Amino acid sequence: MKRASDREREFTEFVTARRAALVRTAALLVSGDAARAEDVVQTALTNLYLAWSRVRPETVDAYARRCVVNAATDEHRSLFRRREQVRAVLPETATDPPTGDDQTMLALLATLPPSQRAAVVLRYVEGLTVAETADALRCSEGNVKSQSARGLQRLRELFPPLLNPHVLEGNRHA
Structure with a gap:
């Protein structure tokens, strides 16, 4: 001990x-x-x-x-x-x-509900796996996948010129 x-x-x-x-x-x-x-x-x-x-x-x-x-x-x-x-x-x-890029990211994230924001931040900004994100959020892996997908879709709908579909997904780990 x-x-x-x-x-x-x-x-x-x-x-x-x-x-x-x-x-x-x-x-x-x-x-x-x-x-x-x-x-x-x-x-x-x-x-x-x-x-x-x-x-x-x-x-x-x-x-x-x-x-x-x-x-x-x-x-x-x-x-x-x-x-x-x-x-x-x-x-x-x-x-x-915050820099200009940070302010843009914060403005984008502020448009999401807290559960989607948490999933997007942990998965795509912090680079956690689905399992690690589910553990951190105390939810199922399916919930992480759906919240992440909904969050990304909402960001793409609200800010199409600012958010290339591959920008955040390129940081993701399997």
């Missing part, structure tokens, strides 16, 4: 190595809001830390992604989030401001 200090060191190393990628995924899931993405990742990392001793090393990336997806979904559903949006000062961001 590992000592607590070893587990904490491993967790710290994981966060140092993977936090930026988790924030990027979270930002795509919450339509580019950097402050919300940071909150989502902080919640996900808290949940991951609480489960760290039970997470197998070979599944830690998948578990962390699932934590981010769950935190983004929970944050989206939060009553407080829907009621309170007042900000006296703009939050500091830990990420670079």
